[in-house]
Amino acid sequence: MDHAYAADQRTSRVSPLTQRIAAAAVLIPLVVAAVLWLPVAGFALLLGAFALVGAREWCRIGELPALWCAPFVVSVALSLAAAYALLGHTVVVRGMLAAALAWWLLALAWVVAHQRGATLLGVHHAAVRALAGWMVLVPAWFALVCLHRERPLLVLYVLVLIWVADSAAFFAGRRFGRRKLASRVSPGKSWEGVAAALLAVAVFAGVAAASSGARAGAGAGFVALSLAVAAASVVGDLTESLFKRRAGVKDSGTLIPGHGGVLDRIDSLTAAGPCFAAGWLAVGSTW
Numbered sequence: 080m081d082h083a084y085a086a087d088q089r090t091s092r093v094s095p096l097t098q099r100i101a102a103a104a105v106l107i108p109l110v111v112a113a114v115l116w117l118p119v120a121g122f123a124l125l126l127g128a129f130a131l132v133g134a135r136e137w138c139r140i141g142e143l144p145a146l147w148c149a150p151f152v153v154s155v156a157l158s159l160a161a162a163y164a165l166l167g168h169t170v171v172v173r174g175m176l177a178a179a180l181a182w183w184l185l186a187l188a189w190v191v192a193h194q195r196g197a198t199l200l201g202v203h204h205a206a207v208r209a210l211a212g213w214m215v216l217v218p219a220w221f222a223l224v225c226l227h228r229e230r231p232l233l234v235l236y237v238l239v240l241i242w243v244a245d246s247a248a249f250f251a252g253r254r255f256g257r258r259k260l261a262s263r264v265s266p267g268k269s270w271e272g273v274a275a276a277l278l279a280v281a282v283f284a285g286v287a288a289a290s291s292g293a294r295a296g297a298g299a300g301f302v303a304l305s306l307a308v309a310a311a312s313v314v315g316d317l318t319e320s321l322f323k324r325r326a327g328v329k330d331s332g333t334l335i336p337g338h339g340g341v342l343d344r345i346d347s348l349t350a351a352g353p354c355f356a357a358g359w360l361a362v363g364s365t366w
Contacts, residue, residue, distance in 0.1 A: 110238065114227070114235050114238070119228050122231075122234075123159075123220075123224045126220055126224065127156070127159045127220060130155060130217075131155060131156055132332075132341045133216050133341045134152045134155040134212065134216055136332045137216070137331075137342065138151060138212075140319070140322045140323050140325075141208040141211065141212050142205070142208060142325070143205055143212075144205055151212065151213075154213065155212075155216055159217065162217065163224065166221075166224065166225060172221075172360065173360075175222075176218070176225075176356055178214075178218065179219070179353035179357070180353060180354065182211075182218070183314055183315070183318075186314060186315075190261060190264055190317045190318060193264055194261045194263045208322075215342075215349045216349065219349040221353075222352040222353040222355070223352045233355075236355075237348070237351055237352060237355050238348070240283065240284070240308060240312075241347045241348055243276075243279050243280055244277075244312055244347070245276070245347060247276045247279035248272035248273060248276040251271055251272050251274075251276075252267070252269045255269075256268075256270075258270045260272070260273060260313075260317075261317055264317050264321050264324060265317055265324075268317070273313060277306055277310070280306060280308075284304075285298065287301070287305075304359070305355075307358065308354045308358070311351050312347035312348070312351040313347070315348065315351060316347045318346070318350070319331070319342055
């Protein structure tokens, strides 16, 4: 038997779950090390590189005209550079995070409308889809860099929170999932999975608050914020699924074995990051 063919056959027998676990086992330590050890500028640069790959993938799932792709990616790059220069300006930070929260409310409305079979206002315009991609990527990058500038552990907390929520939703959904969350948008997600994710996040946030020595009221506020972030992560996930379904593609890319593209890995984070940053920067420092 041809050796190359035999290798392909062996590779094809590797299950998607095994690929996901193997990729995560490699990537998670690298991500944790980058968050904790890189300076703010280095973290912003590395995260920016992922954002630009995500921008390239958005050209596909956002169905942007071919001539729009390069200008779109360049516009994201220039926006990241400008945003980095404005990190220290409180008005800019608040304005960017407020805009991000408003965008995700609109995205939620799009998801609900699509689930109900209604027309999505404005999505048939390429310019609207390009703006949607910009709002997915730039505010999320800005929020995470702001958190890293405040304290790298805050970024790590958001990442672990999402990993906890995604893992709980995935395994509980496979075992107990009966009622579809949004069958027209993402048929694999269930209400049981969401409930498991919220329960896991509540426990995780409660343990984190207790271990930090937070007072009861502050701990309750931290758990509430964490639950809001978990809910926002679901919106981020569903929003990317919505655009992929419109474009007729399963994954945003093929960069990460078993996981798809960059956008497939950061879809939850694009909404969770700004939500957590807005809550933390508003009241977190007083807890």
